[in-house]
Amino acid sequence: MAFLSEILDITFQKPLFCSILGNTMLSTVPGISGAGPTPEKTLLTPVLDAELITHGTITSLSIKPNTPTGCPTPASITRAMMELTGIRPLFINAGLCHKPTVPCFDAYGDPGEDPRYRDALPRAEYLYTQGVLMGRFLSSSYDLLVLGECVPGGTTTALCILRALGYNASVSSSFASNPVPKKEDVCRMVLERIRNGDIRSPLDIVRFTGDPMMPVACGIAESYTGDLVLAGGTQMLAVSAIIKSLGGQLPRVVTTVYVRDDHSANVRNLAEQVGVRIIYVDPGFGDLGHAGLARYCIGEVKEGMGAGGAMFLASLLGNNPETIRNRILSTVCAYS
Amino acid sequence: MAFLSEILDITFQKPLFCSILGNTMLSTVPGISGAGPTPEKTLLTPVLDAELITHGTITSLSIKPNTPTGCPTPASITRAMMELTGIRPLFINAGLCHKPTVPCFDAYGDPGEDPRYRDALPRAEYLYTQGVLMGRFLSSSYDLLVLGECVPGGTTTALCILRALGYNASVSSSFASNPVPKKEDVCRMVLERIRNGDIRSPLDIVRFTGDPMMPVACGIAESYTGDLVLAGGTQMLAVSAIIKSLGGQLPRVVTTVYVRDDHSANVRNLAEQVGVRIIYVDPGFGDLGHAGLARYCIGEVKEGMGAGGAMFLASLLGNNPETIRNRILSTVCAYS
Numbered sequence: 272m273a274f275l276s277e278i279l280d281i282t283f284q285k286p287l288f289c290s291i292l293g294n295t296m297l298s299t300v301p302g303i304s305g306a307g308p309t310p311e312k313t314l315l316t317p318v319l320d321a322e323l324i325t326h327g328t329i330t331s332l333s334i335k336p337n338t339p340t341g342c343p344t345p346a347s348i349t350r351a352m353m354e355l356t357g358i359r360p361l362f363i364n365a366g367l368c369h370k371p372t373v374p375c376f377d378a379y380g381d382p383g384e385d386p387r388y389r390d391a392l393p394r395a396e397y398l399y400t401q402g403v404l405m406g407r408f409l410s411s412s413y414d415l416l417v418l419g420e421c422v423p424g425g426t427t428t429a430l431c432i433l434r435a436l437g438y439n440a441s442v443s444s445s446f447a448s449n450p451v452p453k454k455e456d457v458c459r460m461v462l463e464r465i466r467n468g469d470i471r472s473p474l475d476i477v478r479f480t481g482d483p484m485m486p487v488a489c490g491i492a493e494s495y496t497g498d499l500v501l502a503g504g505t506q507m508l509a510v511s512a513i514i515k516s517l518g519g520q521l522p523r524v525v526t527t528v529y530v531r532d533d534h535s536a537n538v539r540n541l542a543e544q545v546g547v548r549i550i551y552v553d554p555g556f557g558d559l560g561h562a563g564l565a566r567y568c569i570g571e572v573k574e575g576m577g578a579g580g581a582m583f584l585a586s587l588l589g590n591n592p593e594t595i596r597n598r599i600l601s602t603v604c605a606y607s
Numbered sequence: 608m609a610f611l612s613e614i615l616d617i618t619f620q621k622p623l624f625c626s627i628l629g630n631t632m633l634s635t636v637p638g639i640s641g642a643g644p645t646p647e648k649t650l651l652t653p654v655l656d657a658e659l660i661t662h663g664t665i666t667s668l669s670i671k672p673n674t675p676t677g678c679p680t681p682a683s684i685t686r687a688m689m690e691l692t693g694i695r696p697l698f699i700n701a702g703l704c705h706k707p708t709v710p711c712f713d714a715y716g717d718p719g720e721d722p723r724y725r726d727a728l729p730r731a732e733y734l735y736t737q738g739v740l741m742g743r744f745l746s747s748s749y750d751l752l753v754l755g756e757c758v759p760g761g762t763t764t765a766l767c768i769l770r771a772l773g774y775n776a777s778v779s780s781s782f783a784s785n786p787v788p789k790k791e792d793v794c795r796m797v798l799e800r801i802r803n804g805d806i807r808s809p810l811d812i813v814r815f816t817g818d819p820m821m822p823v824a825c826g827i828a829e830s831y832t833g834d835l836v837l838a839g840g841t842q843m844l845a846v847s848a849i850i851k852s853l854g855g856q857l858p859r860v861v862t863t864v865y866v867r868d869d870h871s872a873n874v875r876n877l878a879e880q881v882g883v884r885i886i887y888v889d890p891g892f893g894d895l896g897h898a899g900l901a902r903y904c905i906g907e908v909k910e911g912m913g914a915g916g917a918m919f920l921a922s923l924l925g926n927n928p929e930t931i932r933n934r935i936l937s938t939v940c941a942y943s
Contacts (some may be wrong), residue, residue, distance in 0.1 A: 377713040
């Protein structure tokens, strides 16, 4: 298959790769998130990922950027693409439990609360306006913005948002075996709360059950004047669904074929329902000769930290698929 | 006098105006800082100033951007210049007591402690490396960086730093009558602590008695590859002195003639001692027909929030002095 699912004629002069970091307390529910060695430690993943991408190594803990099952994390793929392109990424802190160890553009939000029991984001409107301000600033400097995310537990908030907005949605997972029943349990309780609540706008649904990445991303989409590409799987489809219900213009979404091929999710169909133009990146990890990367093909990890978008951007900048694949291989091999 | 004290041949394509926000607990010592209605409230000034410059109005409190004596704050001058040039400023949070209400590029530092009694910045080295990372990011996007600051009480930390580095320094003040004896009292106690301490590097002196703006600014100066202009008075001369003692290349400094003409300070002489090329902006506030602005000429306020640098940048961008003066007048009149 081709490296990109379609050829794009995007012209740009000054691109930026950006990733929005956030937490939702749902990632601490056992079995929900695979983005960390224990449920509690998933809360630290965005901070460690940003550190890895910035420094090329995790400096604040003595650990390797691999999943508990030995797959290279998506952050290490993003790191490889930043090395290859020379792009300095910008991290946006939308609301984290732990203080980042590298500089971030900060929206001064809070981590998302558990939406089964209380409003996830009491300040959702504020975070949206912070995103609008960020988008204005970024518009003044960059004409192409590839916007990723790192929110452990974020596919579950995405499920709740999509269902609450009326979509027939199944979301992906970083686990090879998607913990669908656990996510459905959460979603059932959340939809019950929402049905009994006072919903007047799409941002009310975000307040009920979103994660902090979502309103910030939607705010950026509202004000950003250049070419915007949302880099992620079902989480970015949830962001797209909110943008649509707010009456905004839908950005492109880019993700990996591993998300598309997740049979526990309905990515293609969901993108159609929302009306999103979605682009798939196929880095061909199956025949790179790395056992951990090959496991992406059987459904582990799949995507994250805008890895699909980072590969997409490297391609737009003129790097051919072999260069991209080789750089990923050499970067992840240096970690193992 | 001419609007700028010298004609500069800076060529650039993509400029950025940036201001570093920080607190030092010294601003809460009664009589030290004029940057706020009460000593305690000086801690909030950077947050309110950033809000004013971003939104054109202070939204989180019902107050006007004037000093207790009725002078327009320097932030309102900076706001006027952002309106005139269309530049979207970036705020850097180096270490504040209060959460900013607008997005900031955050170094995740802490407010500076009172250096009379304890280390002001236990993590000075870390803040310096955060500044280095920020400078790298900014280098990739902008070829001219005008870097201001807003640190109430910062002339007193500047005095301590300059004296500790061996300079014959007297610093300026936002008060018409500089509270020199109070600052000298603080400085005497700090120098005593430093003499008894373990000083091995210039950053140790910053750790002993700096404010969080300083190591971040020095880190940016270390890594930034474009044209860097430090926008401020004696505080930026203190930053320059640290940069020099670290062996770095000295950036230009730009400030107002009101700082230069402060007879309680020795700005010209100090710049010579450090070896800094300093540029003065003369906006001629005396004959603009605004009583509050005219008081800048008798030594109130003088400078702050990179106001001198913002006017300098507006001039570099081709705005003539009358356009700049008229915009400042109309902006501050709208607030009174």
